[in-house]
Amino acid sequence: MTISAIIMSSKNLVDKMNEEMQAMVNELKLKGVIPGLAVLLIGESPASQIYVRNKQKRAQSLGFNSKVVRYPQEVSEQEILREIKQFNQDDTIHGILIQLPLPKQIDPEKVLNAVNPEKDVDGFHPVNMGKLLIGEPDKIACTPYGIMKLLEYHQIDIAGKTAVVIGRSNIVGKPMAQLLLMNDATVTMSHSKTNHLAEIAKTADILVVAIGRGHFITKEFIKPGAVVIDVGMNHDVKGKLIGDVKADEVAEIAGYITPVPGGVGPMTITMLLYQTIISAQRTI
Amino acid sequence: MTISAIIMSSKNLVDKMNEEMQAMVNELKLKGVIPGLAVLLIGESPASQIYVRNKQKRAQSLGFNSKVVRYPQEVSEQEILREIKQFNQDDTIHGILIQLPLPKQIDPEKVLNAVNPEKDVDGFHPVNMGKLLIGEPDKIACTPYGIMKLLEYHQIDIAGKTAVVIGRSNIVGKPMAQLLLMNDATVTMSHSKTNHLAEIAKTADILVVAIGRGHFITKEFIKPGAVVIDVGMNHDVKGKLIGDVKADEVAEIAGYITPVPGGVGPMTITMLLYQTIISAQRTI
Structure with a gap:
């Protein structure tokens, strides 16, 4: 048999959305706002390193303010929570992302719950999951x-x-x-x-x-x-x-x-x- | 044909849970705590009146502090939000329930979101819905x-x-x-x-x-x-x-x-x- 399925590449859609997003970013900049994305990366997992690098590369290519904060594998939960709190209050940051998986000593629920739901661009916060379940999704x-x-x-x-x-x-x-x-x-x-x-x-x-x-x-x-x-x-x-x-x-x-x-x-x-x-x- | 299904009455389970709950309430009272349930009832819908009366009756029979606050159909959203805020801060109230449906001028999302998730004994708050979706349910x-x-x-x-x-x-x-x-x-x-x-x-x-x-x-x-x-x-x-x-x-x-x-x-x-x-x- 031969391939009959239509191959649903995302290439053209990503290109189209990139163009749209570039226009949105340009408009924001005219109003004095630069989209800010903060990524918390813990440990040395090669996969996580690659994911974060890709995110940063694409954010930068659109002209974002892109911050990556790196921590050693043994960082304490408290220190991560403190950093999240700072980003929550930082007006130049509009999205906060905690790269998963997390080391054992850090409770993912606690950490994800600490992110301001407005800046939870991953959509993992219980409030955002709840809004989705209710049928009124935000992030x-x-x-x-x-x-x-x-x-x-x-x-x-x-x-x-x-x-x-x-x-x-x-x-x-x-x-x-x-x-x-x-x-x-x-x-x-x-x-x-x-x-x-x-x-x-x-x-x-x-x-x-x-x-x-x-x-x-x-x-x-x-x-x-x-x-x-x-x-x-x-x-x-x-x-x-x-x-x-x-x-x-x-x-x-x-x-x-x-x-x-x-x-x-x-x-x-x-x-x-x-x-x-x-x-x-x-x-x- | 004849009935072959086992009839799953809830009678015995309700009786059993009532006994267990009575023991829990008695123990709480020894520690100086009386479970407090506040119900907000808006309008004159006969069905809502019956539901609320049943809830109140059963809460009282267990020795709860049971409050029902009634509002006319045309009450403002603001007044309901103010009342919820008061119950959120009231240490004698552990559960807040807004009897649905609500009149048109009141946004159910706004009102349900205003309830402190800890007191959301109906489990309708987005945080509680989200915890459920995540698989870590609370209310x-x-x-x-x-x-x-x-x-x-x-x-x-x-x-x-x-x-x-x-x-x-x-x-x-x-x-x-x-x-x-x-x-x-x-x-x-x-x-x-x-x-x-x-x-x-x-x-x-x-x-x-x-x-x-x-x-x-x-x-x-x-x-x-x-x-x-x-x-x-x-x-x-x-x-x-x-x-x-x-x-x-x-x-x-x-x-x-x-x-x-x-x-x-x-x-x-x-x-x-x-x-x-x-x-x-x-x-x-």
Whole structure:
């Protein structure tokens, strides 16, 4: 068989949003406001280093005031909380991001709760999660928010469709399910304890996969013509970046599929920058 | 056919919880604390009057300090916000409840957000909704919380089961879905825009119905042996209280079914009182 699915690259959308965001930043600067993004990076994890560098690079290319504060792995929770408090009060900072994962001595709940919800551009604060659950979202977790933008850009109908989300993390799966529900999909939340996962996945017109297991989703999980969103960022034995979806065989029956890399990934940083700009706009 | 379903009355559980709560209140009193519940009631809606009277009666029977503040239908939002602020600061009040629905001039979001989350015994504040979505619940919406207690009391396994929630209100459907998910069910959130609803409902080992349409759910929606939770409180043409589920025919194939009245209803007030007591305990 041959590939029949439309490949949902995010390239054109990211370019378009970059242009729009550049115009927004320019307008803000005319009013004397420079969007400020502060990133707290703890420890030496190579992956975190790369993520933070990418965020900083893109923030700077748009002309943000971009600050990265680095801490050793053994930094105390108290010191992190003190730094967050300072950024909360700092008028030149509109977004605060704590790069996850955190070392053991730091309680992620405590730290994420300390961020002013107005500056919580990652959308992880309970107030922002709660607003999402209530259906009045303000700051939204960036990966699912980016997926919604990508679906919209590719003109995928959501209302009345059957959506299945695999994975129930606070960062992707749970907010994703709420966004699809808000848009009138019928949404199934599935996870590691789900029985007959392939059978359930196969009911999906829209399948979002965020489980962190390379090539786990094969064509047995796919309804012909389905929209398949692959959030996975795994490395195969050769170190190559691969998604949670076995793209080559799934693309033979899916209607749409996001590539890895070049699909969901670039949307996450884009939405982070976008929400920082919105936050900066509100200070005027 | 005959009724095969076990009728999941809440009577015995409510009696048991009442005893437990009475002991908790007695212990609090020894420490000089009387659980205080303040209810704000706006307008003359007969249904709201009845609900509030029932809440007050049960709070008083447990020895609570129970306050009901009544306002005319045309009261200003500002006055309600002022009253909430006073109760937030009042150390003798541990739970604040705003009886819904509110008149048009009052923004429910604004009013519910004004309640101190620690005293939000209804679990409607965004912070409490957010904690639930994150999987670290504190105050939980009382009806779904009561349903979880009822499932537990009747020793219904949830982990790995297929659950379908019909209805996506902030008060019942959405928090219900999160609680079932937290307990490792695979959860489908369905609603008025769902296509093929009967087919989807029929996949459910646990079906929770909260749509507010009398006798809407017939046996075509039911998987044989399923646990059917009926949240509906509707009145038929003769004024009789009926559920969302056509209980007589559904009971022929379901494994368990909650009666209306006497099922979910009494659990809601019970959990409200319970959360007020917990809130009072924390002040010690």
